Amino acid sequence: MSSLACRGPVRRGPEVARHLLLLVLALVFLLPFYVVVRNALATPAELASASWVWWPAHPSLDNLRRLFADQNVRFARSLLNSAVVSVLQTVLTVAISAMAGYGLARVPSRASRLVLGLTVLTLMVPTTVTFVPTFVMVSSLGWISSLRGLVVPVLFSAFATFLFRQFFAGFPLELEEAAAIDGAGRWRTFTRVVLPNAWGICSAVGVITFLNAWNSFLWPLLIGQDPAYRTVQVALSAYTSSQRVDVAQVFMGSAVAILPVLVVFVVLQRQLVQGVERSGID
Amino acid sequence: MAVAAPTPGLAPPGRADRPRSAVRRRSDRLWFWVFVGPFVAGLLVFVYVPVLWSVYLSFFDARNTVTPTRFVGLGNYAYLLGSRPFLVSMATFVGFAVLIVPTTFALSLGLALLVARARFAQAFFRSAFFLPTACSYVVAALVWRLSIFNGARFGLVNSALRAVGLEPVGWLSGEHYLYWVVLVTLRLWLQAGFYMVLFLAGLQRIPTDTYEAAALDGATGWRVVRWITLPQLRATSVAVLLLLTVGAFQAFDEFYNTLVQVGTYPPYARPPLVYLYLVSLGQGTQDLGVGSAGTVILTIVVALLGLGQLRALRGRKDDA
Numbered sequence: 001m002s003s004l005a006c007r008g009p010v011r012r013g014p015e016v017a018r019h020l021l022l023l024v025l026a027l028v029f030l031l032p033f034y035v036v037v038r039n040a041l042a043t044p045a046e047l048a049s050a051s052w053v054w055w056p057a058h059p060s061l062d063n064l065r066r067l068f069a070d071q072n073v074r075f076a077r078s079l080l081n082s083a084v085v086s087v088l089q090t091v092l093t094v095a096i097s098a099m100a101g102y103g104l105a106r107v108p109s110r111a112s113r114l115v116l117g118l119t120v121l122t123l124m125v126p127t128t129v130t131f132v133p134t135f136v137m138v139s140s141l142g143w144i145s146s147l148r149g150l151v152v153p154v155l156f157s158a159f160a161t162f163l164f165r166q167f168f169a170g171f172p173l174e175l176e177e178a179a180a181i182d183g184a185g186r187w188r189t190f191t192r193v194v195l196p197n198a199w200g201i202c203s204a205v206g207v208i209t210f211l212n213a214w215n216s217f218l219w220p221l222l223i224g225q226d227p228a229y230r231t232v233q234v235a236l237s238a239y240t241s242s243q244r245v246d247v248a249q250v251f252m253g254s255a256v257a258i259l260p261v262l263v264v265f266v267v268l269q270r271q272l273v274q275g276v277e278r279s280g281i282d
Numbered sequence: 283m284a285v286a287a288p289t290p291g292l293a294p295p296g297r298a299d300r301p302r303s304a305v306r307r308r309s310d311r312l313w314f315w316v317f318v319g320p321f322v323a324g325l326l327v328f329v330y331v332p333v334l335w336s337v338y339l340s341f342f343d344a345r346n347t348v349t350p351t352r353f354v355g356l357g358n359y360a361y362l363l364g365s366r367p368f369l370v371s372m373a374t375f376v377g378f379a380v381l382i383v384p385t386t387f388a389l390s391l392g393l394a395l396l397v398a399r400a401r402f403a404q405a406f407f408r409s410a411f412f413l414p415t416a417c418s419y420v421v422a423a424l425v426w427r428l429s430i431f432n433g434a435r436f437g438l439v440n441s442a443l444r445a446v447g448l449e450p451v452g453w454l455s456g457e458h459y460l461y462w463v464v465l466v467t468l469r470l471w472l473q474a475g476f477y478m479v480l481f482l483a484g485l486q487r488i489p490t491d492t493y494e495a496a497a498l499d500g501a502t503g504w505r506v507v508r509w510i511t512l513p514q515l516r517a518t519s520v521a522v523l524l525l526l527t528v529g530a531f532q533a534f535d536e537f538y539n540t541l542v543q544v545g546t547y548p549p550y551a552r553p554p555l556v557y558l559y560l561v562s563l564g565q566g567t568q569d570l571g572v573g574s575a576g577t578v579i580l581t582i583v584v585a586l587l588g589l590g591q592l593r594a595l596r597g598r599k600d601d602a
Contacts, residue, residue, distance in 0.1 A: 015401070022396050026410035032425045032471065033413070035438070039429060048434075052441040096320050103317025107310050115318055122329060124588040128532045128555065129580050132562050132573045133332030136339075136348050156324030186313045215418035217535040218555070222563065233420040240424055241542045247428055254421045265416040269409065276415075276476060277483040 036258065039251035040064075047247050063252035072242075074227060075253055078235035083260075085150050085220075085231060086213040092155050093209045094202055101164020102190055106176070116165070122158035128218060135222050145226035154219060160205045163278055167201045168194070204275035207268045214261050232257045333581070336574040344571035358575035368576065371557035372583075378553060379530040381466045386526055387519075390474045394481030395507065408482070412475035422472050423539035427454065431464045454541060456550050461541070465551070468536050473529070477522050484518030485511070524591035531584055534559065554580055 039047060041059035067075050104112050104119075127134065134153055143149030171194065179189040195202070220231040230238065236253050239245065265272065340358050342350035362368045397407050414422070430438045433452040440450035454461050488511065496510050512519075534555040541548050547560060558580065562573025 018396060019400065019402060022400055022407050025393070025396075026407055029410050029414060029471065029475070032417075032422065032430070035425050035429045036421070048436055050435055052436065052438055096324070099317045100321035103314050107314040107317060108307070109311055109314035109318075111314065112318075115322055118322070118325060118330070122325060125581050125585055126528060126532055127329060128534070129584050130329065130333055130336070130577055131555070132558060132570070132577045133336035134328055135563065136335065136570060137328065137332040140348055152324075153328040156321055156328060158325070161321055186309075187316070190317075211416055215416075215420070217418065217420050217539075218559075221538075233418055236424065237420050237539050237542075240428070240539070241544055243544060250424060250428070254424055258417060258421060261416045261418075265413065269412075273412075273479055276479045279480075 033258075036251055036254050039248060040255040042248055044246060044248050063248045064256070066246070067249050067252050067256075070249065073235060073239055073249075073253070074230075075232075075235060075256075077228060078230045078232045079256070081147075081150070081224075081229060082214060082232040082257075084147065086210055088151050089154060089213040090206050090210040092151075093157050093160055094206050096155055097157055097160035097205065098164050098195065098198065098202060099190075100161045101166075102168050102194060104161070104165045105168035105171070107186065119158045119161055119165075123162055127154075131218060131222065138223070144223060145229045146223075147229070149223040150220060150229065150231070154213070154216075157209070159279070160209065163205060164198075164201065167198065171197070200271070200274065201278075203268065203271040204278065207264060207272045208275040208279070210264060211261055211272070333577070336577050339570055340574035340578050342571050344574065345569050348570060350571065354571070358571045359579070362572060362575050362579065367552070367557060367561075371552050371554045374551065374553045375531055375533075377462075378465070378533060379527055381462060382469055382530050383523065383526045385466065385470055386474055386477060387522060389470060390477035390522070391481050391515075391519075393474060393478040394485060395511070397478065398482060398485050408478075411478050414472045414474075415476045417472060419468075419472065419535035420539050422468050423536050426464055426468045426536075427540045456548055461551055464540060465536060468540070469530075469533070472536075473526075477526070480518055480522055481515065484515045488514045520591060524588065527587055527591070528584060531580075531587065 038053075038055060040063060041061075042053065042056040043058075043060075046053045046056055067073065100115075103109075104116055138144070138149050138153055141149075143152070175193050175197065176189050179193045184192065215233065216231075217233045217237065220234045221237070224230040224234050227235075227238075232253075236250065236257060239253070240250055339348070339350065341353060341355060343352040343354050343357075344350040393411050397404060397411070400407055431453040432438070432440065433450070433454060434440070435444065435450050437450070437453070439453070443450060451460060453464050492510055492514070493506065496506050501509065531553075532555060533553045537551055537553055537556050538547070538559075541551055547556065552560065554576075558573060558576045561576065562569055
């Protein structure tokens with residue numbers, strides 16, 4: 001990327017100015033994360049003090065203890081819900097979309113044009129826009145306030161299927177032909193030959209799905225009407241707009257809610273970047 | 283769109299004798315549905331059937347019921363298109379898009395250009411700008427509402443205003459449209475890094491010799507960006523504009539979490555999805571007839587947005 005810089009002798013002034021600007025911008029972008037940590041470690045009095053307290057006098061994890069002890073919030077339960085929903089959604093979405101993408105790219109069928117058309121159409125009309133009909137359907141199935149209501153309706157991603165279809169369409173045929181000559185059937189070829197060579201795209205789709213699932217709000221808000229089925233985002237939201245808010249406790253909850261995605265982000269950033277790059281479909 | 287699939291006729295000659303390919307074709311039909319079936323079934327049950335059902339519901343008086351009996355024709359559509367709150371929600375989307383699309387576009391492109399030319403700590407800067415993508419709108423709304431733009435004296439921005447001798451401001455009280463500052467900066471912070479990554483990928487696809495040729499011609503600095511970089515980024519730019527606009531249309535999380543108070547949503551700042559949520563599933567009665575008609579209208583609008591952008595993209599390909 002350094003090829004973008006001016007060639008020849010480096011002019012010091014603009015170079016330094018550019019890095020200073022980057023540094024200031026980076027600090028601004030990181031500021032909200034600092035605010036979460038500061039608020040999580042502060043006492044309620046410090047948060048309401050007349051002037052901004054840059055760092056708590058005695059940072060403590062007391063808010064964490066009070067948060068998990070609070071029977072009205074049921075934070076541990078909501079964390080568990082989020083974990084189960086996100087993991088299930090990630091694993092099943094990757095499986096369903098990888099299979100569908102492979103079928104569309106490789107198994108000849110008269111229906112494949114139609115299915116691809118439906119997929120692209122769904123890609124154009126995001127499912128958030130059609131939340132009312134999907135909610136009506138799910139509620140007439142009796143799935144409100146249930147785990148399957150949180151997970152099943154969001155498993156069928158046109159975006160992921162389309163990505164897999166594009167990837168498998170460009171996958172070298174030779175490998176599959178060799179497997180066919182060895183007598184492997186369609187399923188064996190898919191699981192033993194194709195999938196092991198598709199690790200990159202599987203992890204890219206998986207990371208994006210996990211982050212979206214963990215951070216998702218509108219659908220869990222509609223489904224988690226019983227507090228026992230709140231995800232962590234819905235629990236934080238409900239707590240904030242309730243009568244009595246302990247701000248320090250809310251931010252400790254936010255810090256805990258950010259932690260898993262932060263870990264995923266740091267460990268799998270390369271896969272995430274690849275996923276994002278592919279998502280600018282053109 | 284043609285499907286790149288190994289049809290029996292294209293198989294190497296030795297293996298594609300007639301009777302075998304007929305058997306193969308029949309088993310392919312089966313295998314196609316084994317692979318694609320779960321996805322198609324889910325799409326039909328949770329997207330297509332509900333949407334068609336919704337089109338049906340939209341012609342009925344469907345308050346608190348999903349099996350209505352009173353046919354009202356285009357009544358729900360007429361009601362929506364003549365109702366001020368619905369029209370205001372569409373105007374709210376347009377206003378939000380006008381504010382958020384150009385600012386995100388400019389910021390993410392600017393960040394990408396800066397990061398691409400950074401000689402030191404390039405990976406750190408890229409991560410710092412990309413990190414907010416991992417944060418949820420719910421948590422961001424908490425930070426924006428309770429700390430940064432808190433209307434009390436101790437809010438971060440209000441503290442800064444007081445430090446330079448200005449009065450604290452009630453950011454979310456609904457006066458003077460100041461809540462737009464809160465909503466726009468929030469989304470800007472959360473999504474700019476995502477689009478920066480798209481622009482960085484676009485920048486990497488520009489061949490190096492284009493820059494070398496420009497350097498030989500004596501082009502430097504802004505002129506290179508204006509006449510070389512931006513035109514080469516045209517495909518990425520169109521994709522980014524499309525994603526930004528459709529994203530703004532779907533705004534719900536940050537509006538809801540920044541503004542809702544003890545179960546009630548203020549009368550202002552209601553973009554289409556918030557309006558639809560409040561009218562069809564929110565407080566009091568559930569009016570699924572109006573909610574369905576609203577869904578149909580929004581679906582048409584979002585499809586038109588997508589088609590418009592695709593046409594713009596195709597126009598570009600014809601130029602080339």
